[in-house]
Amino acid sequence: MYNILKLNEISPLINNILTNNYNLTNECDTPDGIILRSFKMHDYAIPSSLLAVARAGAGVNNIPLDKMTENGVVVFNTPGANANAVKELVITDMLISNRKIIDAIDWTNKLDADSDVATLVEKGKKAFIGPELTGKTLGVVGLGAIGRMVANACVDLGMNIIGYDPYLSDESAKALNTNVKITNDLNEIFKNSDYITVHVPLTDSTRYMVNKDSIATMKDGVRIINCARGELVNNADIISACESGKVAKYVTDFPCGELLNKKNIFCVPHLGASTPEAEDNCAVMAANELKDYIENGNIINSVNFPRLAVAKTTKCRLTVLYKNNENMVSEVTKLIGENIANISTATRGNVGYIIIDLKKAVADKTLDSIQKLNGTLKVRVID
Numbered sequence: 001m002y003n004i005l006k007l008n009e010i011s012p013l014i015n016n017i018l019t020n021n022y023n024l025t026n027e028c029d030t031p032d033g034i035i036l037r038s039f040k041m042h043d044y045a046i047p048s049s050l051l052a053v054a055r056a057g058a059g060v061n062n063i064p065l066d067k068m069t070e071n072g073v074v075v076f077n078t079p080g081a082n083a084n085a086v087k088e089l090v091i092t093d094m095l096i097s098n099r100k101i102i103d104a105i106d107w108t109n110k111l112d113a114d115s116d117v118a119t120l121v122e123k124g125k126k127a128f129i130g131p132e133l134t135g136k137t138l139g140v141v142g143l144g145a146i147g148r149m150v151a152n153a154c155v156d157l158g159m160n161i162i163g164y165d166p167y168l169s170d171e172s173a174k175a176l177n178t179n180v181k182i183t184n185d186l187n188e189i190f191k192n193s194d195y196i197t198v199h200v201p202l203t204d205s206t207r208y209m210v211n212k213d214s215i216a217t218m219k220d221g222v223r224i225i226n227c228a229r230g231e232l233v234n235n236a237d238i239i240s241a242c243e244s245g246k247v248a249k250y251v252t253d254f255p256c257g258e259l260l261n262k263k264n265i266f267c268v269p270h271l272g273a274s275t276p277e278a279e280d281n282c283a284v285m286a287a288n289e290l291k292d293y294i295e296n297g298n299i300i301n302s303v304n305f306p307r308l309a310v311a312k313t314t315k316c317r318l319t320v321l322y323k324n325n326e327n328m329v330s331e332v333t334k335l336i337g338e339n340i341a342n343i344s345t346a347t348r349g350n351v352g353y354i355i356i357d358l359k360k361a362v363a364d365k366t367l368d369s370i371q372k373l374n375g376t377l378k379v380r381v382i383d
Contacts, residue, residue, distance in 0.1 A: 001021055001022070001023050002018075002021055002022050002023065002032040002033065002294055003022075003023050003025060003028045003030060003031045003032050003033075003049075004018055004022055004023065004024050004025070004031065004032065004033045004034070004035060004290065005025060005026070005027075005028045005031035005033070005034045005035070006024060006025065006026055006034075006035055006036070007034060007035070007036035007037075007039035007041070008036050008037040008038060008039050008056075009037075010035055010036075010037070010056060010283045010286075011056075011279050011280045011282075011283035011284070013280050013283055013284050013287075014035065014283050014284065014286075014287040017284065017287040017288055017291060018287050018290070018291060022291075029047065030047055030049040031047065031049060031050055032049055032050065032051050032052075032294060033050070033051055033052050033053070033054065033290045033293075033294060034050065034052075034053045034054070035053075035054045035056060035283070035286050035287065035290060036053070036054075036055060036056065036062075037055070037056050037057055037282075038057075038062060039062065040062045041053070041062060041063045041064060042062070042063075042064045044064075046067065046068070046071045046073060048071075050071070050073050051073065051074065051293065051294060051378075051380070052073060052074040052075070052076060052289075052290055052293050052294065053068060053073060053074075053075045053076070054075075054076040054077075054078075054286035054287070054289050054290045055075070055076065055077045055078065055286065056078055056081075056279070056282035056283045056285075056286040057077065057078060057081075057082065057273055057282050058077050058078065058079050058080075058081075058082065059077070059201075059229070060075060060077050060303050061202065061229075063075055065303060065304045068304060069304045069305070069323070069351060069377070070377070071377070071378075072321045072377035072378025073378075074293060074299055074302050074304065074305050074321070075302060075303050075304045075305075076286060076289040076290070076293070076300075076301050076302055076303070077301055077303055078281070078282045078285040078286050078289075078301065079144065079145055079301060080144075080145030080146075081278065081281040081282040081284075081285045082272065082273035082275075082278035082279075082281060082282055083145040083146045083149050084149060084277070084278070085272065085273050085274070085275040085277065085278035086146045086227050086272040086273060086278075087146060087149040087150050087153055088275075089227055089253065089268070089271055089272050090146075090150050090197050090225055090227050091150070091153060091154070091157075093225045093227065093251040093253075093266070093268065094133060094138075094154075094195055094197075094223070094225060094251075095133070096251065096266060097195075097223040097225065097248070097249035097251050097266070098130040098131050098132075098133070098223060098248070098249070099128075099130040099131075100127075100128040100129070100130045101128075102266065103128060104125070104128040107124065107127075107128070108121065133154070133157050133158070133159055133195075134157060134158035134159065135158060135159070135160070136159055136160070136194040136195060137159065137160045137161075137162065137192055137193050137194050137195070138150075138151075138154050138159045138160070138161050138162070138193060138194070138195045138196075138197065139162045139163075139164070139189030139190070139192070139193030139195065139196045139197070140154075140161060140162070140163045140164070140180075140189075140197055140199065141164050141165075141186065141189060141196065141197070141198045141199065141200060141209075142164070142165055142198060142199035142200035142228070143163045143164075143165035143168050143172055143173075143176065143182075143199070144165070144172065144199060146199045146227075146228075147163065147165065147197075147199035148172060148175050148176055150197060150199065151163050151176060151177065151180045152175075152176065152177045152180070155177045155179045155180060159195075160181075161177075161179065161180045161181065162180075162181050162182075162183055162188060162189050162192060162193060163176065163180050163181065163182050163183070164182075164183050164184070164185075164186050164188075164189050165182075166184070168182070186209075187217060190214050190217045190218050191217050191218065191219070192219070193218070193219065193222060194219060194221075194222060194223065195222070195223045195224075195225065196210075196218070196222060196223070196224050196225070197224075197225040197226075197227070198210070198224075198225070198226055198228045198232050198233075199227075199228050200228060200229075200232065201228075201229070202228075202229040202231050202232060206229075206232055207231050207232070208231065208232070208233070208234040208237075209232055209233075210224060210226075210232060210233040210234065210237075210238065211233075211234040211237045212234070212237040212240070212241070215237060215238070215241045215246060215247065216246075218246070218247075220245070220246060221245070221246075221247075221248040222246075222247055222248065223247070223248050223249045223250075223251075224238070224247055224249070224250045224251070225251050225252075226250070226251070226252040226253065226254065227252075227253040227272045229254065230252060230254030230256065233250070233252070235256065235258050235259055236258075238250050238259075238265070239258070239259070239262050239265070242262060242263055242264035242265050243262075243263050243264070245264075247264065248264060249264050249265070249266065250264065250265045250266070251265075251266045251268065252265070252266070252267055252268065253268045253269075253270050253271060253272050254267075254270060255267035255268070255269060255270070285301075289301055292309070295382065296309075296312060296317070296382065297317055297319040297355055297380065297382050298310070298355075299353060304351070305321060305348060305351055305353055306346035306347055306348035306351065306352065306353050307346060307348075308344055308345070308346040308353045308355060310342075310344045310355055312357060313341055313342045313357045314341045314342070314357040314358055314359060315383055316357070316358040316360065316361055316362070316381065316382070316383040317355065317356065317357050317358065317381070317382040317383070318336070318354075318355075318356045318357075318358055318362060318367075318379070318380070318381055318382075319353070319354065319355050319356075319378075319379070319380045319381075319382065320332055320353070320354040320356075320370060320376065320378075320379050320380075321351070321352075321353055321376075321377040321378045321379075322351070322352050322353075322354070322373075322375045322376050322377055323350050323351045323352070323375050323377060324350050324374075324375045325352075325373070325374050325375030325376075328352060328354070328373065328375055328376075329343075329345050329352075329354060331373050332354055332356070332370055332373070333356075335366055335369050335370055336356065336358070336362065336366065338359075339358050339359050339360060339362060340356055340357075340358065340359070341357045341358060341359045342356070342357040343355070343356045343357075344356075351377075361381075361383070362381065367379055367381065
């Protein structure tokens, strides 16, 4: 029986996946797997029983990846599972950034209900005129699952799309509408876009990518949408740009104190993935990732270990997670000898993963020898 600890409320659909040999619980000191959404794990004591953590969502900044890696714990996320929900919010944000819909609704709700509301509306609505999206240029920074969907949808809205992604895969490129223009120069997006939406992970290179210098190159009256990560935008610089009118509107899904009630800034309460469909999709993907790793040792969509997924060719499988040892594969195979029926390996930076299908069960002393090799993080036998 495998114990799966839920650190947040998760869609009940996972009960259809983690069945029979799984115990889903809200409390457990020795979990084999953890599934969560926003729970902050940085102060969480990692038990030796823990094999994997699955985040029902894309971002993993609530999980201490370095600590998990050192303990041989595979961390999964669910890229693309909430893409449609975020896409729809981005389009909504674009519309509220230029049609003054929120201001108009607030104004209407303050009218005297006993007055001639229809007449007042006809006289007052001219204050809320805003431009259409059709014919405008949208710059999409990052063309992953969400960025692609935004780009394609906005082509259908009649917009001109410029996309930027230095890591664009062939698969992603093929999924883009042929009317999407791809550029290798981020400044081309900054200089030519009426709207800019960012869809990149937060890294040292992307932190504060929207700042006073990049804003200075943008069109006057540009509208910026951020449903990716709050720290992609420098708050002090965007506040200043919105106050001056250089940026007509900034809509962010990541509110913080300094952005509240600022001129031309709309703070949405992190609603990007807040649809029942997205929550179900993320939970199902996370549960399937946990199950495949626990039962087969396959790693798909991990953020701290390499992808490696192969069908079992024998009953008994040995897996080894390791780091900082370029000779690990040869050292492990030397210890196992002729007991290897099939072997698959993968590396990612300084970490690696080995899957070996064994002809027969391996001796405990051999497992101990592998565990003692330099760089070994976790050895597991699956049968």
